[in-house]
Amino acid sequence: MIRTQQLDATDRRILLALDEDPRAPIMVLAQRLGLARGTVQSRLERMAASGVLRGHSTRVQxxxxxxxxxxxxxxxxxxxxxxxxxxxxxxxxxxxxxxxxxxxxxxxxxxxxxxxxxxxxxxxxxxxxxxxxxxxxxxxxxxxxxxxxxxxxxx
Amino acid sequence: MIRTQQLDATDRRILLALDEDPRAPIMVLAQRLGLARGTVQSRLERMAASGVLRGHSTRVQxxxxxxxxxxxxxxxxxxxxxxxxxxxxxxxxxxxxxxxxxxxxxxxxxxxxxxxxxxxxxxxxxxxxxxxxxxxxxxxxxxxxxxxxxxxxxx
DNA sequence: GGCGCGCTGGTCAGATTGACCACTCTACTC
DNA sequence: GAGTAGAGTGGTCAATCTGACCAGCGCGCC
CATH class of the missing domain: 3.30.70.920 (Lrp/AsnC effector binding domain/regulation of amino acid metabolism (RAM) domain)
Known part of the structure; x- marks a missing residue:
């Protein structure tokens, strides 16, 4: 059984920022969070690949x-x-x-x-x-x- | 009480495409769905503004x-x-x-x-x-x- | 017939991205 | 202490995307 990857503090900050604007560009997230653009990009890619997020359609009411x-x-x-x-x-x-x-x-x-x-x-x-x-x-x-x-x- | 906006067939196609890639660019979604870029953009903006989607963090496991x-x-x-x-x-x-x-x-x-x-x-x-x-x-x-x-x- | 709405296809300047790079820092192992 | 790996920063650059705007068209409604 694959162990679900845990989210660290940086991941969580990115996810909270996405609540403000789910389609915010990576550059905008990086500026808001004081992180390098590469960092935000690699974190989003990792979260997308690791199964810590459910499908986008789970957001639909x-x-x-x-x-x-x-x-x-x-x-x-x-x-x-x-x-x-x-x-x-x-x-x-x-x-x-x-x-x-x-x-x-x-x-x-x-x-x-x-x-x-x-x-x-x-x-x-x-x-x-x-x-x-x-x-x-x-x-x-x-x-x-x-x-x-x-x-x-x-x- | 505000009546929840209903999603039409175009909205639903966009949402299903987003399940494939939640951060897909609008241009890519438009090409995939055979829609004009302006259409996809306006539909996404409208869905974001109308409350038919829950917060992004609801995707977090x-x-x-x-x-x-x-x-x-x-x-x-x-x-x-x-x-x-x-x-x-x-x-x-x-x-x-x-x-x-x-x-x-x-x-x-x-x-x-x-x-x-x-x-x-x-x-x-x-x-x-x-x-x-x-x-x-x-x-x-x-x-x-x-x-x-x-x-x-x-x- | 006129009007309003939504869609398409278009333009253009500015912004973003993907891919890559070199460097730095930290933690770990030997 | 030295070496290594991983992760982050700051950077470059061509390609792509976006935001805002526009004109035209089709459809539905009055």
Missing amino acids: PESLGRGVTAEVSAELDQSRIDDAVAALRGIPEVLECLAPAGDTDLLIRVVATSPDDLYRVSEEIRLCPGIRRTSTRMILRTVIPYRTTALLAE | PESLGRGVTAEVSAELDQSRIDDAVAALRGIPEVLECLAPAGDTDLLIRVVATSPDDLYRVSEEIRLCPGIRRTSTRMILRTVIPYRTTALLAE
């Missing part, structure tokens, strides 16, 4: 794609068919993320939909995946603290 | 900041002190996200930690926030489907 409803689906699986279930879930575009927690629940699935009625459709689609025994859907009423890592970067 | 343990904390709140609770949660760097679901649980809190022991510390810190009556922590054992929106973009 699902609402802007017409999916204003978010929910979390808990699923219980047929233990011998986990791979089938996961493969089927991958095929559902509205499935944003799928985690395996400790405890009774087998999967926690983050989904989006265009409306409550559409959420019903997505939930049904999940329920009917092979290997899925039972599901429970909880609609998210509000995003109280939007996803962030800035506080960790700034430490 | 928490593991690369030493937080290899992820968990979900469910919290029950003192209804009259929700604002206090949320303000206190905002002050905890390890809190990545906080959602308000329908149902018995008042808050679903996504957290990270450096180790199971550190997770205990973070859970305690949350439990001791003003307005938080009771919490339940579930460690995430595995990310089965990493967060993605590519399937929605590609529709």
Whole structure:
């Protein structure tokens, strides 16, 4: 298993500066941070190559794609068919993320939909995946603290 | 309430191209997509200005900041002190996200930690926030489907 | 028909980048 | 102490890109 490269203080400063302007030129970042242009360039290249950043599209708000409803689906699986279930879930575009927690629940699935009625459709689609025994859907009423890592970067 | 701008097919093509190379020059994107340079530039500017994209740092993997343990904390709140609770949660760097679901649980809190022991510390810190009556922590054992929106973009 | 919007293709000065180089500093090993 | 490797700085230069602006065209709306 590849060990995820750790970010040092310089990397974190660059990443925080990119929050201000994600497409800022390397020269501009270098001037703002008091670093050499080559340093910023090599750090960005290294971060891009090392997998410490997720894909650019993870920045896209699902609402802007017409999916204003978010929910979390808990699923219980047929233990011998986990791979089938996961493969089927991958095929559902509205499935944003799928985690395996400790405890009774087998999967926690983050989904989006265009409306409550559409959420019903997505939930049904999940329920009917092979290997899925039972599901429970909880609609998210509000995003109280939007996803962030800035506080960790700034430490 | 400001209505989130919707992304059209051209926007989505640009965003998918950015998944290939997040720092690709506008000229390169234009050539790849068969669009005029001015079109790509104006679309990127509009997406940047309209809030359809989250901050750049949302791309950062928490593991690369030493937080290899992820968990979900469910919290029950003192209804009259929700604002206090949320303000206190905002002050905890390890809190990545906080959602308000329908149902018995008042808050679903996504957290990270450096180790199971550190997770205990973070859970305690949350439990001791003003307005938080009771919490339940579930460690995430595995990310089965990493967060993605590519399937929605590609529709 | 007129108007507004968005796109294309264009220009041009200024800025940036990619690739390379030499030098310096630090940390590590022997 | 000497030698080595890695990382950063400051530099060069040709190629590329960008920002700002422009004219023309097509489409949708009134």
